[in-house]
Amino acid sequence: MTDQDSAQNALPRPVERAWTQLLEALRQAGVPSAEEGAYGFGGLPPEVRRVLTFIDRRWPGAYAASDSATKIEETDMPPAPADPPIVATEQPAVDAAEVTPDAAEGMSMAVSKQTILLKNARIDQPYQETIALEGVDELELIDDADTGLALDPEQDAAILKGLPRHSGDFLLRLRGWRADRPCEISAHLAVIPDPKSLWVSKESDREDPFWKPDAVFQRVEGELLCIGASKRGRAHAKDGLFRDDHVGVSVDAASGWHIAAVADGAGSARFSRRGSQIAVDSVIEHLPARLQTHVSPHLDALVAAYLSQAPDAEARLKGQLYRALAAAAFDAAKAIEAEAAAHDQTAAAFSTTLVVGVARKLEDGWFFAAFSVGDGGAAVFDLDAESLTTLSLPDSGEFAGQTRFLHKSEFVDYEAVAKRIFFAVRPSFTAMILMTDGITDAKFPTETLFAQHAQWFAFWRDDLAQAVEFSRANADLQAQLLAWLDFWSPGNHDDRTLAVLVP
Amino acid sequence: MRRLPVYLVLDVSGSMQGEPIEAVRQGVQLLISTLRKDPYALETAALSVILFDAKARQAVPLTELMAFQAPKIEAGSTTSLGAALELTKTCIEREVQKTTADAKGDWKPLVFIMTDGHPTDDWRRGLDVFRQAKTGLVIACGAGPDADTTVLKTITEAVVSLDTADSSTIGAFFKWVSASISTSSKKVDLTKADSSEINELPPPPPQINLVT
Incomplete structure (x- = not known):
């Protein structure tokens, strides 16, 4: 303690030398000397005033004891934040005093340098970091590198605070004292951008023959309200690429079938946006007739048999659904092949997944069925009855990240195809939903979660239906759903992309 | 949140002293500032730096890019590649999240190994341990004429070599590593699949030779 005090009260030799030379310089310049008590600080050049102020702060009494006239008055203090005192002290101290090269060298040799890393800041978020350097005190910020950060003047500790407005790597400079030596600190600061700001949106090329709008919304009404929406993802928007997904919903008033289809064109396939479109359009066009021929005439009887747990009812129902749903998907695969041939391409260039769902009113309750190739998924659930039926197979390929695509080769084996046919019979329901993996990956990250009713209920109650009011009377449905997709x-x-069917 | 872990395993032996080590420093700095401008990488990539000379140490534990800070990189003495491999395995097992029924774990870690010489320790033993770790693509880089690419080729199929260990070539390597991380983080976002082949990465620039 006392060692420290005495060390502080004695001027280091280089400073003392500079001080003496300064007084000499002042005298030579005709400034009345301190001894004569004639000059106040007000008459001195501002740089010199800062030197005096600085020395006074650092070594209280170092010169005041011998020269009371040079006592600094409060009003003469340079305002600290706007006018960094340290820069002004050292440089002019040397210049103004015209110190000999010898003395100048002595000064600069005494400066120690140190580089530190500051905790990363985030753009537009309040930043605060305490700079604690062993044995260093009286830190002052001499260059904030335009980050807008400053040392908190209210605190004894060096606390760097502020609200950075620009992202990037910055080098701030500080000065302080380590023992009796000035110390320069270079402080590296990374200001991290907001990831959201990096997702720019570029328009897709409207001149492209397979161009389609970046977002679509469809709404048809029958006994159910059928909503479809599809939106280009940020990944595609960033690069001005197309929406690869597609959606379609329809109601066949005559037969009472409600149909929905979603498709996800493969990112790696050049014309997949067209593939997904053909798949959806083909299903929407041809499925009603197939359902009417193969399912409608037998539905009541087969459902009754199924509900009474007749042994072959499920297989027979699936057999009829195969002729409608799987056959319609096969038609779609053929349509893709024809389109590919017309453009002198392979069907692989048009690769897409496909999820098809249908719903029809029964005498008592509802019948649902779905067929899918590839990832994404479908389910029907009833919030009141707390029950969920998933209507799709976890359909990743053999290796993680692989998926199946709608190609004719997927339809060789009846058993394999029949495994993708799902149906459900329910007295009532809240919603039937079909989604592409852009939604399932985010909302149902694992197959286990996709099969959990709690996850679905939370998804509906706290998320989707919270943001979107699925009612026929809602005039804002389109805006709400397209906003939710973001x-x-x-x-x-x-x-x-998703399709939602609600009563 | 599924992270894409990236392990940079860097040789800081005595031979790296001077220009090469300075190039590595700048390379790491450039890598992180570049990746922070890439939204895929900024959201998904997590970075760790393992340095090895007389011994191996993890200079930065696996850290999301947002919080990552470049370590102090100083050149030391010998080339303990074996110890580095062993440590990398330990770090991967400790830091990379595994998949559970309720949550997908991290993506398989990408490992970039860079060395400019011959290993001075029992690297085969280290390699045996390293092989127990579940890694994604492992890329080894022999920097300069003294690097032992035969050893590297034993570690991984994906080996590149730099003709010289000067600042522009090492800089080009880090630029390529950065582009590779960008590509991989975009791939996991869009296809939900790891990168497993070097040809899924951007083609290396002319200064970087693929060792076949």
Whole structure:
């Protein structure tokens, strides 16, 4: 303690030398000397005033004891934040005093340098970091590198605070004292951008023959309200690419079938946006007739048999659904092949997934069925009855990230195809939903979660239906649903498509 | 949140002293500032730096890009590649999240190994341990004429070599590593699949030779 005090009260030799030379310089310049008590600080050049102020702060009494006239008055203090005192002290101290090269050298040799890393800041978020350097005190910020950060003048500790407005790497400079030596600190600061700001949106090329709008919304009404929406993901928007997903909903008033289809064109396939479109359009066009021929005439009897747990009812129902749903998907695969041939391409260039769902009113309750190739998924659930039926197979390929695509080769084996046919019979329901993986990956990250009714209920109650009012009377449904499709989920920026069927 | 873990395993032996080590420093700095401008990488990539000379140490534990800070990189003495491989395995097992029924774990870690010489320790033993770790693509880089690419080729199929260990070539390597991380983080976002082949990465620039 006392060592420290005495060390502080004695001027280091280089400073003392500079001080002496300064007084000499002042005398030579005709400034009345301190001894004569004639000059106040007000008459001195501002740089010199800062030197005096600085020395006074650092070594209280170092010169005041011998010269009371040079006592600094409060009003003469340079305002600290706007006018960094340290820069002004050292440089002019040397210049103004015209110190000999010898003395100048002595000064600069005494400066120690140190480089530190500051905790990363985030753009537009309040930043605060305590700079604690062993044995260093009286830190002052001499260059904020335009980050807008400043040392908190209210605190004894050096606390760097502020609200950074620009992202990037910055080098701030500080000065302080380590023992009796000035110390320069270079402080590296990274200001991290907001990831959201990096997702720019570029328009897709409207001149492209397979161009389609970046977002679509469809709404048809029958006994159910059928809503479809599809939106280009941030990943595609960033690069001005197309929406690869597609959606379609329809109601066949005559037969009472409600139909929905969603498709996700493969990112790696050049014309997949067209593939998904053909798949959906083909199903919407041809499925009603197939359902009417193969399912409608037998539905009541087969459902009754199924409900009474007749042993072969499920297989027979699936057999009829195969002729409608799987056959319609096969038609779609053929349509894709024809389109590919017409453009002198392989069908692989038009690869897409496909999820098809249908719903029809029964005498008592509802019948649902679905067929899918590839990822994405479908389910029907009843919030009141707390029950869920998933209507799709977890359909990743053999290796993670692989998926199946709608190609004719997927339809060789009846058993394999029949495994993708699902149906459900329910007295009532809240909603039937079909989604592409742009939504399932974010909302149902694992197969286990996709099969959990709690996850679905939370998804509906706290998320989707919270943001979107699925009612025929809602005039804002389109805006609400398209806005919901922009939900933020790090690492999930694919196209997003869903179809929702509600009573 | 599924992270894409990236392990940079860097040789800081005595031979790296001077220009090469300075190039590595700048390379790491450039890598992180570049990746922070890439939304895929900024959201998904997590970075760790393992340095090895007389011994191996993890200079930065696996850290999301947002919080990552470049370590102090100083050149030391010998080339303990074996110890580095062993440590990398330990770190991967400790830091990379595994998939559970309720949550997908991290993506398989990308490992970039860079060395400019011959290993001075029992690297085969280290390699045996390293092989137990579940890694994604492992890329080894022999920097300069003294690097032992035969050893590297034993570690991984994906080996590149730099003719010289000067600042522009090492800089080009880090630029390529950065582009590879960008590509991989975009791939996991869009296809939900790891990168497993070097040809899924951007083609290396002319200064970087693929060792076949």
